[in-house]
Amino acid sequence: MHAQLLTEPSLDAADPAVAELIEGEIARQSETICLIPSENHVSRAVLEAMGSVFTNKYSEGYPGRRYYEGQQLVDRLEPLAVERAKALFGVEHANVQPYSGSPANLATYLAYAEPGDTIMGMALPMGGHLTHGWSVSATGRWFRAVRYDVRRETGRVDLDDVRELARRERPRLIFCGGTAIPRTIEFEGFAEIAREVGAVLVADIAHLAGLIAGGVHPSPVGRADVISTTTHKTLRGPRGAMLMCGVEHAEALDRAVFPGLQGGPHNHTTAAIAVALEEARRPQFADYAARTVANAKALAGNLTDRGFDLVSGGTDNHLLLVDLTSKDVPGKRAAQALDRAGITTNHNTVPFDPRPPFDPSGIRMGTPAATTRGMGEAEMELICGWIDDGIEAAKRADEAAIQRIAERVREVAAEFPIPGIAA
Numbered sequence: 531m532h533a534q535l536l537t538e539p540s541l542d543a544a545d546p547a548v549a550e551l552i553e554g555e556i557a558r559q560s561e562t563i564c565l566i567p568s569e570n571h572v573s574r575a576v577l578e579a580m581g582s583v584f585t586n587k588y589s590e591g592y593p594g595r596r597y598y599e600g601q602q603l604v605d606r607l608e609p610l611a612v613e614r615a616k617a618l619f620g621v622e623h624a625n626v627q628p629y630s631g632s633p634a635n636l637a638t639y640l641a642y643a644e645p646g647d648t649i650m651g652m653a654l655p656m657g658g659h660l661t662h663g664w665s666v667s668a669t670g671r672w673f674r675a676v677r678y679d680v681r682r683e684t685g686r687v688d689l690d691d692v693r694e695l696a697r698r699e700r701p702r703l704i705f706c707g708g709t710a711i712p713r714t715i716e717f718e719g720f721a722e723i724a725r726e727v728g729a730v731l732v733a734d735i736a737h738l739a740g741l742i743a744g745g746v747h748p749s750p751v752g753r754a755d756v757i758s759t760t761t762h763k764t765l766r767g768p769r770g771a772m773l774m775c776g777v778e779h780a781e782a783l784d785r786a787v788f789p790g791l792q793g794g795p796h797n798h799t800t801a802a803i804a805v806a807l808e809e810a811r812r813p814q815f816a817d818y819a820a821r822t823v824a825n826a827k828a829l830a831g832n833l834t835d836r837g838f839d840l841v842s843g844g845t846d847n848h849l850l851l852v853d854l855t856s857k858d859v860p861g862k863r864a865a866q867a868l869d870r871a872g873i874t875t876n877h878n879t880v881p882f883d884p885r886p887p888f889d890p891s892g893i894r895m896g897t898p899a900a901t902t903r904g905m906g907e908a909e910m911e912l913i914c915g916w917i918d919d920g921i922e923a924a925k926r927a928d929e930a931a932i933q934r935i936a937e938r939v940r941e942v943a944a945e946f947p948i949p950g951i952a953a
Contacts, residue, residue, distance in 0.1 A: 567896020740764025744819020767806025
C-alpha cells in the first residue's frame with residue numbers, strides 16, 4: 531500500500547476525462563478574450579495555494595477556538611489573511627471564512643435582522659444583486675424587501691429617491707452596491723440615509739474591491755457598518771468572500787458566519803485569499819486597477835462612437851452595460867454570437883427592460899480580465915470593432931463572419947498569455 535501511495539498517478543492518468551476538460555478550459559480562456567466584469571485571471575501563486583494540502587484540513591471554529599485538533603498551521607494561516615485584509619482596506623475587523631459572496635451577504639441578515647423585517651436594496655433589473663432582497667432569493671422571501679431604482683432619464687441612483695423610500699419604509703438593513711452598476715457608489719450619501727433612519731448599512735463591494743484596494747474608487751470604510759465582498763472579480767483572488775467591519779460589529783458577524791451559517795472554512799481558499807491580498811498591496815496592483823478603469827473608459831468611448839447606447843452614458847469603474855435596443859438585436863443573441871466570436875460577455879437586463887431576464891435587451895462587459903493579461907487601450911479599440919462587427923453578423927445570422935472575427939481574436943489573444951497558466 532505504501533508503494534502505491536508513492537506512485538499515485540497524475541490527473542491525466544487518474545481521470546483523463548476531467549484532465550481533458552481542464553486542458554480544454556485552458557485553451558478556451560487562452561484563445562478568447564473575457565469581458566465578463568465578474569471574472570478574472572489569478573496568478574500562479576493563487577492557483578498553487580488553492581491546490582494545496584490545506585484542502586485536507588477541517589477547521590470548524592475560529593483560530594484558538596477550533597473543534598478539531600491539528601490546527602497549528604491553520605491557526606497561523608487564517609490570522610495572516612485577516613491581518614492582510616485589515617491592512618489593505620484599513621478596517622478594524624475582517625472575517626475571511628464566508629464561502630462566497632451570497633453566504634457573506636446572508637450572514638448580515640442573520641446578524642442584524644429577523645424574518646419579516648424590512649430590508650432595502652437596489653432592484654435586480656436596475657443593477658442590484660439577488661441577495662439584496664430580490665423576490666426569487668431567500669432574502670426576498672424571508673424578509674420584507676423594498677427596492678430602489680435608477681432614474682429612467684439618467685440611469686443613475688438618485689439619493690433623494692433612496693432617502694424618501696428609506697424614510698417611508700424604515701428598513702432594518704440598507705444595501706448599496708450591486709452587480710451591474712457602472713457608476714461610482716456614493717457611500718457617504720447612503721451612510722447619511724442609514725443613520726437618519728436607524729438602519730445598518732451594508733456596502734457590497736464585490737465588484738469594486740480591487741478598485742478600492744488600488745485607490746481608484748472611494749472606500750466605504752468609516753461609512754458603511756458592514757462591508758461585504760467577494761475575493762475574485764477585481765481583487766483577482768480565489769472564489770471566496772470576506773466580511774469587514776468596525777470592532778462593534780465583529781462579534782455579531784463572526785457568530786453569523788459560524789456557527790450561524792457555516793461549518794468549517796475552506797482552508798485552501800483562505801490560503802489563496804491571503805496570497806491575493808499580499809499581491810494587492812503591491813504597487814503593481816494599483817497600476818493594474820488604474821489601467822482597468824482606463825480600459826473600461828476607452829471601451830465605453832469607442833462603443834459610444836459606434837452608436838451603442840450605454841446605460842448612464844458611460845462608466846466610472848471596470849464595467850459597462852450596453853442597451854442593444856437601438857441595434858435591433860436581443861442581448862442573449864448578441865452575447866451568444868460574441869461568444870462564438872471569441873469575446874465572452876453576458877446577456878443582462880437594462881433598467882426598465884421590456885424584455886424578460888433570460889432574454890434581455892442588454893449585455894454586460896468589463897475589463898478586469900483583459901487588463902490582467904496586459905491589454906490596453908489599443909486592444910480596447912480592436913475589441914470594440916469586433917463587438918460591433920459581431921453584433922451586425924448576429925443580426926444577419928452570418929456565421930462565417932463570426933468565425934472570421936474568432937480567428938482574429940485568437941491571433942491577438944495569443945499575444946497576451948494568461949498569468950498562472952502560461953508556459
